[in-house]
Amino acid sequence: MTYSFRTAGNHADNYPSSVMKAAFPQVRHLLTDTELICFIVPGAFSAAACDALLTPAIKAQLRPAATHYPTYYRNNERCIVDSEALARQLFTVIEPMLPSELPAEQPAGQPWRLKQLNSRLRFCRYAAGQYFHRHLDGMYHESETVQSRLTFMVYLNDAADFSGGRTLFYRNKDDAQVWAEYHPAKGDLIVFDHRLWHEGEQLEAGEKYVLRSDILYETTPQPVPQSVPFAPGHLGYIWQVLPFGEELLSAGRDKLIKVWGRTGELRQHLAGHQNSILSLCQLNAQTLLSGSRDMTVKVWGRDAQGFTLRRSLDLHPATILSLHRLTDQLFVSTAADGLIKISDELGQVHHSLAGHTDWVWQAVPVAAELLVSSSEDGTLRLWNWRRNTGLQCIGHGLPPAHALLFDPEQRRLLAGNYAGQIQIWQADASLQHWEVLTTLAAHHGIVRTLTLLPDGRLVSGGEDSKVKVWDLATGTCQQEMAHNDFVQSTAWLRESRQLISASYDGRLSIWALPA
Ligand SMILES: O=C(O)CCC(=O)C(=O)O
Numbered sequence: 001m002t003y004s005f006r007t008a009g010n011h012a013d014n015y016p017s018s019v020m021k022a023a024f025p026q027v028r029h030l031l032t033d034t035e036l037i038c039f040i041v042p043g044a045f046s047a048a049a050c051d052a053l054l055t056p057a058i059k060a061q062l063r064p065a066a067t068h069y070p071t072y073y074r075n076n077e078r079c080i081v082d083s084e085a086l087a088r089q090l091f092t093v094i095e096p097m098l099p100s101e102l103p104a105e106q107p108a109g110q111p112w113r114l115k116q117l118n119s120r121l122r123f124c125r126y127a128a129g130q131y132f133h134r135h136l137d138g139m140y141h142e143s144e145t146v147q148s149r150l151t152f153m154v155y156l157n158d159a160a161d162f163s164g165g166r167t168l169f170y171r172n173k174d175d176a177q178v179w180a181e182y183h184p185a186k187g188d189l190i191v192f193d194h195r196l197w198h199e200g201e202q203l204e205a206g207e208k209y210v211l212r213s214d215i216l217y218e219t220t221p222q223p224v225p226q227s228v229p230f231a232p233g234h235l236g237y238i239w240q241v242l243p244f245g246e247e248l249l250s251a252g253r254d255k256l257i258k259v260w261g262r263t264g265e266l267r268q269h270l271a272g273h274q275n276s277i278l279s280l281c282q283l284n285a286q287t288l289l290s291g292s293r294d295m296t297v298k299v300w301g302r303d304a305q306g307f308t309l310r311r312s313l314d315l316h317p318a319t320i321l322s323l324h325r326l327t328d329q330l331f332v333s334t335a336a337d338g339l340i341k342i343s344d345e346l347g348q349v350h351h352s353l354a355g356h357t358d359w360v361w362q363a364v365p366v367a368a369e370l371l372v373s374s375s376e377d378g379t380l381r382l383w384n385w386r387r388n389t390g391l392q393c394i395g396h397g398l399p400p401a402h403a404l405l406f407d408p409e410q411r412r413l414l415a416g417n418y419a420g421q422i423q424i425w426q427a428d429a430s431l432q433h434w435e436v437l438t439t440l441a442a443h444h445g446i447v448r449t450l451t452l453l454p455d456g457r458l459v460s461g462g463e464d465s466k467v468k469v470w471d472l473a474t475g476t477c478q479q480e481m482a483h484n485d486f487v488q489s490t491a492w493l494r495e496s497r498q499l500i501s502a503s504y505d506g507r508l509s510i511w512a513l514p515a
Protein backbone atom coordinates (compact mmCIF):
# COMPACT_ATOMS: atom_id res chain seq x y z
CA MET A 1 0.00 0.00 0.00
CA THR A 2 1.34 3.42 -0.85
CA TYR A 3 0.16 6.33 1.17
CA SER A 4 0.02 9.65 -0.46
CA PHE A 5 1.27 12.64 1.44
CA ARG A 6 -1.92 13.83 3.05
CA THR A 7 -1.13 16.54 5.52
CA ALA A 8 -0.79 19.76 3.64
CA GLY A 9 1.53 22.58 4.44
CA ASN A 10 4.15 21.00 6.63
CA HIS A 11 6.81 20.57 3.94
CA ALA A 12 7.81 17.25 5.43
CA ASP A 13 8.72 15.90 2.01
CA ASN A 14 11.33 18.57 1.58
CA TYR A 15 13.65 18.17 4.52
CA PRO A 16 17.21 18.74 3.45
CA SER A 17 18.89 15.37 3.87
CA SER A 18 21.91 17.10 5.41
CA VAL A 19 20.02 17.64 8.67
CA MET A 20 19.07 13.98 8.72
CA LYS A 21 22.61 12.65 8.78
CA ALA A 22 23.27 10.14 11.53
CA ALA A 23 26.33 10.24 13.67
CA PHE A 24 26.31 6.44 14.03
CA PRO A 25 26.30 6.72 17.78
CA GLN A 26 26.49 3.96 20.31
CA VAL A 27 23.58 1.58 20.67
CA ARG A 28 22.43 1.07 24.27
CA HIS A 29 20.36 -2.02 25.04
CA LEU A 30 17.68 -1.46 27.68
CA LEU A 31 16.73 -5.06 28.37
CA THR A 32 19.49 -7.57 28.84
CA ASP A 33 17.59 -10.60 30.11
CA THR A 34 15.45 -11.19 27.02
CA GLU A 35 15.84 -12.08 23.37
CA LEU A 36 13.50 -9.24 22.46
CA ILE A 37 15.05 -6.18 20.88
CA CYS A 38 14.89 -2.94 22.86
CA PHE A 39 17.58 -0.35 22.33
CA ILE A 40 18.26 3.35 22.43
CA VAL A 41 20.49 5.21 20.04
CA PRO A 42 21.38 8.39 21.91
CA GLY A 43 21.52 11.38 19.60
CA ALA A 44 20.60 9.40 16.48
CA PHE A 45 19.00 12.60 15.20
CA SER A 46 20.51 16.02 15.66
CA ALA A 47 18.62 18.79 17.44
CA ALA A 48 18.30 20.52 14.06
CA ALA A 49 16.75 17.39 12.54
CA CYS A 50 14.22 17.20 15.39
CA ASP A 51 13.29 20.84 14.90
CA ALA A 52 12.95 20.30 11.15
CA LEU A 53 10.60 17.39 11.80
CA LEU A 54 8.43 19.11 14.37
CA THR A 55 7.27 22.08 12.34
CA PRO A 56 4.74 24.65 13.56
CA ALA A 57 2.36 23.24 10.93
CA ILE A 58 2.58 19.79 12.50
CA LYS A 59 2.08 21.25 15.96
CA ALA A 60 -0.99 23.10 14.75
CA GLN A 61 -2.51 19.88 13.43
CA LEU A 62 -2.19 17.78 16.57
CA ARG A 63 -5.57 16.42 17.63
CA PRO A 64 -6.77 14.14 20.45
CA ALA A 65 -6.56 10.48 19.43
CA ALA A 66 -9.92 9.99 21.18
CA THR A 67 -11.85 9.03 18.07
CA HIS A 68 -9.70 5.93 17.75
CA TYR A 69 -8.77 5.12 21.34
CA PRO A 70 -10.70 5.11 24.59
CA THR A 71 -9.42 7.68 27.09
CA TYR A 72 -8.58 4.92 29.54
CA TYR A 73 -5.94 3.79 27.07
CA ARG A 74 -4.38 7.01 25.89
CA ASN A 75 -5.27 10.69 25.91
CA ASN A 76 -2.35 12.31 24.14
CA GLU A 77 -2.65 14.18 20.87
CA ARG A 78 -1.32 13.20 17.49
CA CYS A 79 -1.01 14.14 13.87
CA ILE A 80 -0.67 11.51 11.18
CA VAL A 81 1.55 12.27 8.23
CA ASP A 82 1.65 9.79 5.37
CA SER A 83 4.91 10.32 3.56
CA GLU A 84 6.93 7.75 1.65
CA ALA A 85 9.61 10.35 1.05
CA LEU A 86 10.13 11.28 4.67
CA ALA A 87 9.94 7.64 5.76
CA ARG A 88 12.70 6.83 3.27
CA GLN A 89 14.86 9.66 4.58
CA LEU A 90 14.42 8.56 8.17
CA PHE A 91 15.08 4.97 7.21
CA THR A 92 18.40 5.89 5.62
CA VAL A 93 19.51 7.22 8.98
CA ILE A 94 18.45 4.27 11.07
CA GLU A 95 19.03 1.37 8.67
CA PRO A 96 22.64 0.72 9.74
CA MET A 97 21.51 0.37 13.36
CA LEU A 98 18.73 -2.12 12.70
CA PRO A 99 18.87 -5.89 12.63
CA SER A 100 18.87 -6.85 8.95
CA GLU A 101 17.07 -10.08 9.74
CA LEU A 102 14.69 -11.34 12.42
CA PRO A 103 14.15 -15.03 13.08
CA ALA A 104 11.02 -16.86 11.93
CA GLU A 105 8.33 -17.26 14.58
CA GLN A 106 7.39 -20.78 13.52
CA PRO A 107 9.91 -23.61 13.21
CA ALA A 108 9.01 -24.13 9.54
CA GLY A 109 8.77 -20.40 8.81
CA GLN A 110 11.12 -18.14 6.93
CA PRO A 111 13.15 -15.35 8.56
CA TRP A 112 12.11 -11.72 8.18
CA ARG A 113 14.31 -9.29 6.19
CA LEU A 114 14.51 -5.59 6.97
CA LYS A 115 12.42 -3.65 4.45
CA GLN A 116 11.41 -0.07 5.23
CA LEU A 117 9.94 2.33 7.73
CA ASN A 118 6.14 2.45 7.71
CA SER A 119 5.29 5.63 5.81
CA ARG A 120 2.48 6.37 8.26
CA LEU A 121 4.32 8.73 10.62
CA ARG A 122 2.62 9.72 13.87
CA PHE A 123 3.67 12.91 15.63
CA CYS A 124 2.50 12.79 19.24
CA ARG A 125 2.27 15.44 21.92
CA TYR A 126 1.74 14.90 25.63
CA ALA A 127 0.68 17.81 27.83
CA ALA A 128 0.61 17.74 31.62
CA GLY A 129 -1.68 14.93 32.80
CA GLN A 130 -1.54 13.06 29.48
CA TYR A 131 -0.38 9.49 29.17
CA PHE A 132 -0.37 6.38 27.02
CA HIS A 133 -1.16 3.53 29.40
CA ARG A 134 0.50 0.15 29.30
CA HIS A 135 -0.01 -1.50 25.92
CA LEU A 136 1.48 -3.51 23.09
CA ASP A 137 2.07 -1.71 19.82
CA GLY A 138 -0.09 -3.13 17.06
CA MET A 139 1.50 -4.98 14.21
CA TYR A 140 0.92 -3.31 10.86
CA HIS A 141 0.19 -5.77 8.05
CA GLU A 142 1.11 -4.11 4.79
CA SER A 143 0.58 -7.40 2.98
CA GLU A 144 0.75 -11.13 3.70
CA THR A 145 4.52 -10.96 3.59
CA VAL A 146 5.32 -7.43 4.75
CA GLN A 147 4.58 -6.71 8.40
CA SER A 148 5.90 -4.44 11.10
CA ARG A 149 7.90 -6.11 13.84
CA LEU A 150 9.65 -3.27 15.66
CA THR A 151 8.50 0.07 17.03
CA PHE A 152 10.33 3.21 15.94
CA MET A 153 10.21 6.33 18.07
CA VAL A 154 12.25 9.53 18.12
CA TYR A 155 12.03 11.94 21.04
CA LEU A 156 11.70 15.38 19.53
CA ASN A 157 12.14 17.82 22.38
CA ASP A 158 14.35 18.48 25.36
CA ALA A 159 13.94 16.65 28.63
CA ALA A 160 14.14 20.09 30.25
CA ASP A 161 10.80 20.92 28.57
CA PHE A 162 8.85 18.48 30.73
CA SER A 163 8.82 16.27 33.80
CA GLY A 164 7.45 12.72 34.04
CA GLY A 165 6.83 11.16 30.64
CA ARG A 166 9.36 8.35 30.80
CA THR A 167 8.94 5.36 28.52
CA LEU A 168 8.49 2.36 30.81
CA PHE A 169 8.76 -1.33 29.99
CA TYR A 170 7.10 -4.22 31.82
CA ARG A 171 7.46 -7.98 31.71
CA ASN A 172 3.71 -8.37 31.11
CA LYS A 173 0.39 -6.57 31.25
CA ASP A 174 -0.02 -6.54 35.01
CA ASP A 175 3.43 -6.85 36.53
CA ALA A 176 3.72 -4.14 39.21
CA GLN A 177 7.45 -3.76 38.75
CA VAL A 178 9.01 -1.70 35.98
CA TRP A 179 11.39 -3.80 33.89
CA ALA A 180 13.26 -0.92 32.31
CA GLU A 181 12.82 2.80 32.15
CA TYR A 182 14.04 5.37 29.71
CA HIS A 183 14.24 9.12 30.34
CA PRO A 184 13.59 10.90 27.02
CA ALA A 185 16.29 13.08 25.52
CA LYS A 186 16.00 15.09 22.32
CA GLY A 187 17.16 13.25 19.22
CA ASP A 188 17.28 9.83 20.85
CA LEU A 189 15.92 6.93 18.85
CA ILE A 190 14.26 3.98 20.53
CA VAL A 191 13.62 0.70 18.73
CA PHE A 192 11.81 -2.18 20.37
CA ASP A 193 9.94 -5.38 19.65
CA HIS A 194 6.14 -5.05 19.28
CA ARG A 195 5.78 -7.86 21.82
CA LEU A 196 7.02 -5.68 24.70
CA TRP A 197 4.48 -4.19 27.10
CA HIS A 198 5.25 -0.53 27.61
CA GLU A 199 3.80 2.80 28.63
CA GLY A 200 4.22 6.50 27.99
CA GLU A 201 4.22 7.66 31.58
CA GLN A 202 1.86 10.46 32.56
CA LEU A 203 3.41 13.86 32.05
CA GLU A 204 3.65 15.96 35.19
CA ALA A 205 4.43 19.28 33.59
CA GLY A 206 5.47 20.80 30.29
CA GLU A 207 5.14 19.18 26.87
CA LYS A 208 6.66 16.06 25.37
CA TYR A 209 6.84 15.34 21.63
CA VAL A 210 7.65 12.08 19.89
CA LEU A 211 7.60 10.77 16.36
CA ARG A 212 6.27 7.22 16.07
CA SER A 213 6.34 4.70 13.29
CA ASP A 214 7.07 1.02 12.76
CA ILE A 215 9.84 -0.88 11.10
CA LEU A 216 8.66 -3.21 8.37
CA TYR A 217 10.14 -6.61 7.67
CA GLU A 218 9.49 -8.90 4.74
CA THR A 219 9.32 -12.65 4.55
CA THR A 220 9.15 -15.15 1.70
CA PRO A 221 5.59 -16.20 0.90
CA GLN A 222 4.76 -19.72 1.89
CA PRO A 223 2.10 -21.57 -0.07
CA VAL A 224 -0.90 -22.27 2.14
CA PRO A 225 -2.28 -25.76 1.47
CA GLN A 226 -5.85 -25.64 0.19
CA SER A 227 -6.90 -27.96 2.98
CA VAL A 228 -6.21 -25.51 5.81
CA PRO A 229 -9.60 -24.21 6.95
CA PHE A 230 -10.15 -20.46 7.20
CA ALA A 231 -6.77 -19.76 5.59
CA PRO A 232 -5.36 -17.23 5.15
CA GLY A 233 -7.73 -15.43 7.54
CA HIS A 234 -7.46 -11.64 7.43
CA LEU A 235 -4.72 -9.12 6.86
CA GLY A 236 -4.30 -7.81 10.39
CA TYR A 237 -6.65 -7.90 13.34
CA ILE A 238 -9.85 -9.91 13.24
CA TRP A 239 -12.46 -8.12 15.33
CA GLN A 240 -15.38 -10.48 15.14
CA VAL A 241 -16.55 -13.90 14.03
CA LEU A 242 -20.23 -14.70 13.66
CA PRO A 243 -22.00 -17.91 12.72
CA PHE A 244 -24.70 -17.11 10.13
CA GLY A 245 -26.82 -20.10 9.13
CA GLU A 246 -24.41 -22.74 7.95
CA GLU A 247 -21.70 -20.22 7.28
CA LEU A 248 -19.19 -18.39 9.38
CA LEU A 249 -18.45 -14.70 8.90
CA SER A 250 -15.32 -12.90 10.02
CA ALA A 251 -14.42 -9.24 9.86
CA GLY A 252 -11.39 -7.17 10.59
CA ARG A 253 -8.95 -4.39 10.08
CA ASP A 254 -8.65 -5.17 6.36
CA LYS A 255 -12.19 -3.68 5.98
CA LEU A 256 -13.49 -7.00 4.69
CA ILE A 257 -16.16 -9.41 5.79
CA LYS A 258 -15.21 -12.93 4.77
CA VAL A 259 -17.84 -15.61 4.28
CA TRP A 260 -16.59 -19.11 5.01
CA GLY A 261 -18.31 -22.40 4.24
CA ARG A 262 -18.70 -25.27 6.69
CA THR A 263 -15.29 -26.71 6.04
CA GLY A 264 -13.61 -23.34 6.24
CA GLU A 265 -13.47 -22.63 2.49
CA LEU A 266 -13.71 -18.97 1.49
CA ARG A 267 -16.96 -18.34 -0.38
CA GLN A 268 -17.18 -14.59 -0.63
CA HIS A 269 -15.63 -11.45 0.64
CA LEU A 270 -17.68 -8.35 1.20
CA ALA A 271 -16.04 -5.00 0.53
CA GLY A 272 -17.63 -1.63 1.24
CA HIS A 273 -16.43 -0.38 4.59
CA GLN A 274 -13.74 2.31 4.57
CA ASN A 275 -12.12 1.33 7.86
CA SER A 276 -11.82 -1.53 10.36
CA ILE A 277 -15.00 -3.53 10.91
CA LEU A 278 -15.46 -4.01 14.65
CA SER A 279 -18.85 -5.69 14.90
CA LEU A 280 -21.20 -8.05 13.12
CA CYS A 281 -24.78 -8.98 13.90
CA GLN A 282 -27.44 -11.20 12.37
CA LEU A 283 -30.74 -9.31 12.34
CA ASN A 284 -32.85 -12.04 10.72
CA ALA A 285 -32.46 -14.96 8.30
CA GLN A 286 -31.72 -12.64 5.36
CA THR A 287 -30.01 -9.70 7.02
CA LEU A 288 -26.52 -9.08 8.28
CA LEU A 289 -25.31 -5.86 9.92
CA SER A 290 -21.72 -4.66 10.21
CA GLY A 291 -20.36 -1.72 12.18
CA SER A 292 -17.10 0.03 11.57
CA ARG A 293 -14.60 2.69 12.51
CA ASP A 294 -15.80 4.40 9.32
CA MET A 295 -18.83 5.37 11.49
CA THR A 296 -21.34 3.49 9.36
CA VAL A 297 -23.53 0.48 9.91
CA LYS A 298 -23.92 -1.48 6.69
CA VAL A 299 -26.89 -3.67 5.93
CA TRP A 300 -26.20 -6.77 3.84
CA GLY A 301 -28.87 -9.00 2.33
CA ARG A 302 -28.43 -12.75 2.05
CA ASP A 303 -30.03 -14.70 -0.81
CA ALA A 304 -29.20 -17.89 -2.69
CA GLN A 305 -26.29 -16.13 -4.46
CA GLY A 306 -24.71 -14.85 -1.29
CA PHE A 307 -24.50 -11.50 0.46
CA THR A 308 -24.97 -8.11 -1.19
CA LEU A 309 -24.84 -4.61 0.23
CA ARG A 310 -28.34 -3.17 0.70
CA ARG A 311 -27.52 0.16 2.31
CA SER A 312 -25.26 2.12 4.56
CA LEU A 313 -26.60 3.81 7.70
CA ASP A 314 -25.21 6.86 9.48
CA LEU A 315 -26.47 6.29 13.00
CA HIS A 316 -23.64 7.67 15.10
CA PRO A 317 -20.98 10.24 14.15
CA ALA A 318 -18.42 7.91 15.75
CA THR A 319 -16.89 4.44 15.65
CA ILE A 320 -19.56 1.75 15.95
CA LEU A 321 -18.47 -0.55 18.76
CA SER A 322 -21.20 -3.16 18.97
CA LEU A 323 -24.40 -4.35 17.31
CA HIS A 324 -26.97 -6.68 18.82
CA ARG A 325 -30.34 -7.95 17.59
CA LEU A 326 -33.45 -7.03 19.56
CA THR A 327 -36.22 -8.26 17.24
CA ASP A 328 -36.29 -9.34 13.59
CA GLN A 329 -36.62 -5.65 12.72
CA LEU A 330 -34.78 -3.78 15.43
CA PHE A 331 -31.18 -3.72 16.56
CA VAL A 332 -29.16 -1.85 19.13
CA SER A 333 -25.89 -0.12 18.29
CA THR A 334 -23.33 1.30 20.71
CA ALA A 335 -20.63 3.73 19.75
CA ALA A 336 -17.73 5.95 20.71
CA ASP A 337 -20.16 8.88 20.98
CA GLY A 338 -21.39 7.41 24.28
CA LEU A 339 -24.86 6.71 22.89
CA ILE A 340 -26.99 3.61 22.54
CA LYS A 341 -29.43 3.65 19.64
CA ILE A 342 -32.25 1.38 18.63
CA SER A 343 -32.84 1.41 14.89
CA ASP A 344 -34.31 -0.56 12.02
CA GLU A 345 -32.53 -1.68 8.87
CA LEU A 346 -33.80 1.31 6.90
CA GLY A 347 -31.86 3.53 9.26
CA GLN A 348 -34.75 4.96 11.21
CA VAL A 349 -33.67 5.58 14.80
CA HIS A 350 -36.52 4.56 17.12
CA HIS A 351 -34.82 5.25 20.45
CA SER A 352 -31.65 6.93 21.62
CA LEU A 353 -30.34 6.30 25.13
CA ALA A 354 -28.03 8.86 26.68
CA GLY A 355 -26.40 8.58 30.08
CA HIS A 356 -22.97 7.08 29.62
CA THR A 357 -20.14 9.59 29.66
CA ASP A 358 -17.68 7.66 27.49
CA TRP A 359 -17.50 4.93 24.83
CA VAL A 360 -20.23 2.30 25.15
CA TRP A 361 -18.69 -1.08 24.50
CA GLN A 362 -21.77 -3.26 24.53
CA ALA A 363 -25.53 -3.20 25.06
CA VAL A 364 -27.14 -6.61 25.35
CA PRO A 365 -30.83 -7.51 25.64
CA VAL A 366 -31.76 -9.04 29.00
CA ALA A 367 -35.57 -9.16 28.58
CA ALA A 368 -38.19 -8.02 26.05
CA GLU A 369 -37.67 -4.31 26.68
CA LEU A 370 -34.54 -4.29 28.82
CA LEU A 371 -30.92 -3.79 27.93
CA VAL A 372 -27.72 -3.77 29.96
CA SER A 373 -24.82 -1.69 28.69
CA SER A 374 -21.15 -1.50 29.59
CA SER A 375 -18.99 1.54 29.08
CA GLU A 376 -15.53 2.94 29.25
CA ASP A 377 -16.93 5.20 32.01
CA GLY A 378 -16.76 2.21 34.38
CA THR A 379 -20.50 1.67 34.75
CA LEU A 380 -22.98 -1.04 33.89
CA ARG A 381 -26.43 0.41 33.21
CA LEU A 382 -29.90 -1.08 32.91
CA TRP A 383 -32.32 0.53 30.44
CA ASN A 384 -35.89 0.16 29.29
CA TRP A 385 -35.30 0.96 25.64
CA ARG A 386 -38.96 1.08 24.60
CA ARG A 387 -39.55 3.79 27.18
CA ASN A 388 -36.27 5.57 26.45
CA THR A 389 -35.26 5.45 30.10
CA GLY A 390 -32.27 4.50 32.14
CA LEU A 391 -33.60 2.39 35.02
CA GLN A 392 -30.51 2.10 37.15
CA CYS A 393 -26.77 2.03 37.33
CA ILE A 394 -26.04 -1.60 38.18
CA GLY A 395 -22.44 -0.90 39.03
CA HIS A 396 -20.02 2.01 38.89
CA GLY A 397 -16.32 2.53 39.46
CA LEU A 398 -15.75 -0.80 37.72
CA PRO A 399 -12.92 -1.67 35.36
CA PRO A 400 -14.63 -1.08 31.98
CA ALA A 401 -16.24 -4.22 30.57
CA HIS A 402 -15.23 -4.82 26.97
CA ALA A 403 -17.16 -8.08 26.71
CA LEU A 404 -20.72 -8.55 27.95
CA LEU A 405 -23.05 -11.51 27.86
CA PHE A 406 -26.42 -12.28 29.40
CA ASP A 407 -27.50 -15.79 30.25
CA PRO A 408 -31.32 -15.62 30.40
CA GLU A 409 -31.72 -19.08 31.95
CA GLN A 410 -29.62 -18.28 34.98
CA ARG A 411 -30.38 -14.53 34.86
CA ARG A 412 -26.69 -13.87 34.97
CA LEU A 413 -24.70 -11.10 33.39
CA LEU A 414 -21.11 -11.93 32.56
CA ALA A 415 -18.79 -8.98 32.16
CA GLY A 416 -15.24 -9.40 30.86
CA ASN A 417 -13.26 -6.37 31.95
CA TYR A 418 -10.03 -4.39 31.60
CA ALA A 419 -8.61 -5.96 34.75
CA GLY A 420 -8.67 -9.42 33.17
CA GLN A 421 -11.65 -10.46 35.25
CA ILE A 422 -14.93 -12.06 34.41
CA GLN A 423 -17.43 -10.63 36.82
CA ILE A 424 -20.64 -12.60 37.18
CA TRP A 425 -23.70 -10.59 38.22
CA GLN A 426 -26.84 -12.33 39.44
CA ALA A 427 -30.23 -10.71 38.85
CA ASP A 428 -33.38 -11.51 40.78
CA ALA A 429 -36.60 -12.53 38.96
CA SER A 430 -37.69 -8.90 38.53
CA LEU A 431 -34.34 -8.04 36.90
CA GLN A 432 -34.22 -5.01 39.20
CA HIS A 433 -31.67 -6.24 41.73
CA TRP A 434 -28.21 -7.18 40.60
CA GLU A 435 -25.26 -8.31 42.66
CA VAL A 436 -21.85 -9.74 42.01
CA LEU A 437 -21.87 -13.48 42.49
CA THR A 438 -18.24 -14.19 41.64
CA THR A 439 -15.24 -12.61 40.05
CA LEU A 440 -12.93 -14.88 38.12
CA ALA A 441 -9.33 -13.84 37.57
CA ALA A 442 -9.42 -14.95 33.96
CA HIS A 443 -6.72 -13.33 31.81
CA HIS A 444 -3.65 -11.13 31.93
CA GLY A 445 -4.85 -8.01 30.17
CA ILE A 446 -8.31 -7.16 28.89
CA VAL A 447 -10.94 -9.88 28.51
CA ARG A 448 -11.96 -9.26 24.92
CA THR A 449 -14.61 -11.89 24.27
CA LEU A 450 -17.09 -14.18 26.02
CA THR A 451 -19.17 -16.99 24.51
CA LEU A 452 -21.61 -19.23 26.31
CA LEU A 453 -21.67 -22.84 25.14
CA PRO A 454 -24.96 -24.76 24.89
CA ASP A 455 -23.92 -26.93 27.84
CA GLY A 456 -23.47 -23.90 30.08
CA ARG A 457 -19.69 -23.68 29.94
CA LEU A 458 -18.14 -20.32 29.21
CA VAL A 459 -15.41 -19.49 26.72
CA SER A 460 -13.28 -16.39 27.20
CA GLY A 461 -10.48 -14.84 25.18
CA GLY A 462 -8.08 -12.10 26.13
CA GLU A 463 -5.00 -10.01 25.65
CA ASP A 464 -2.79 -12.79 26.99
CA SER A 465 -3.50 -14.53 23.64
CA LYS A 466 -5.37 -17.31 25.43
CA VAL A 467 -8.73 -18.94 24.90
CA LYS A 468 -10.08 -20.45 28.11
CA VAL A 469 -12.99 -22.78 28.77
CA TRP A 470 -14.68 -22.36 32.17
CA ASP A 471 -16.87 -24.57 34.28
CA LEU A 472 -19.07 -21.90 35.82
CA ALA A 473 -20.42 -24.20 38.53
CA THR A 474 -16.96 -24.46 40.07
CA GLY A 475 -15.35 -21.35 38.60
CA THR A 476 -12.47 -23.40 37.28
CA CYS A 477 -10.68 -23.23 33.96
CA GLN A 478 -10.96 -26.61 32.23
CA GLN A 479 -9.03 -26.01 29.09
CA GLU A 480 -6.67 -23.45 27.68
CA MET A 481 -5.60 -22.78 24.08
CA ALA A 482 -3.20 -20.19 22.68
CA HIS A 483 -2.97 -17.81 19.73
CA ASN A 484 0.04 -15.65 18.85
CA ASP A 485 -1.70 -12.39 19.67
CA PHE A 486 -4.77 -10.96 21.45
CA VAL A 487 -7.86 -13.15 21.19
CA GLN A 488 -10.62 -10.83 20.07
CA SER A 489 -13.62 -13.01 19.25
CA THR A 490 -14.92 -16.52 19.82
CA ALA A 491 -17.98 -18.39 18.55
CA TRP A 492 -19.57 -21.79 18.81
CA LEU A 493 -20.37 -23.67 15.60
CA ARG A 494 -23.48 -25.59 16.49
CA GLU A 495 -23.52 -27.94 13.50
CA SER A 496 -19.97 -29.19 13.83
CA ARG A 497 -19.78 -28.68 17.60
CA GLN A 498 -16.55 -26.78 17.29
CA LEU A 499 -15.23 -23.66 18.90
CA ILE A 500 -13.79 -20.97 16.69
CA SER A 501 -11.51 -18.22 17.89
CA ALA A 502 -10.08 -15.22 16.07
CA SER A 503 -7.05 -13.19 16.87
CA TYR A 504 -5.19 -9.97 16.24
CA ASP A 505 -2.69 -12.06 14.27
CA GLY A 506 -5.34 -12.39 11.55
CA ARG A 507 -5.89 -16.09 12.11
CA LEU A 508 -9.00 -18.12 12.79
CA SER A 509 -8.55 -21.33 14.75
CA ILE A 510 -10.92 -24.22 15.32
CA TRP A 511 -10.84 -26.27 18.48
CA ALA A 512 -12.52 -29.50 19.44
CA LEU A 513 -13.76 -29.37 23.01
CA PRO A 514 -14.02 -32.54 25.05
CA ALA A 515 -17.43 -32.77 26.72
O1 LIG B 1 5.51 8.24 24.58
C1 LIG B 1 5.99 7.20 24.99
O2 LIG B 1 6.92 7.18 25.79
C2 LIG B 1 5.41 5.91 24.53
C3 LIG B 1 4.56 6.07 23.30
C4 LIG B 1 4.06 4.78 22.76
O3 LIG B 1 4.13 3.77 23.38
C5 LIG B 1 3.46 4.75 21.41
O4 LIG B 1 3.29 5.80 20.79
O5 LIG B 1 3.13 3.65 20.94
Ligand SMILES: [Fe+2]
Pocket residue numbers: 135136137151198
Ligand atom coordinates in the same frame (compact mmCIF):
# COMPACT_ATOMS: atom_id res chain seq x y z
FE1 LIG C 1 3.54 2.09 22.15
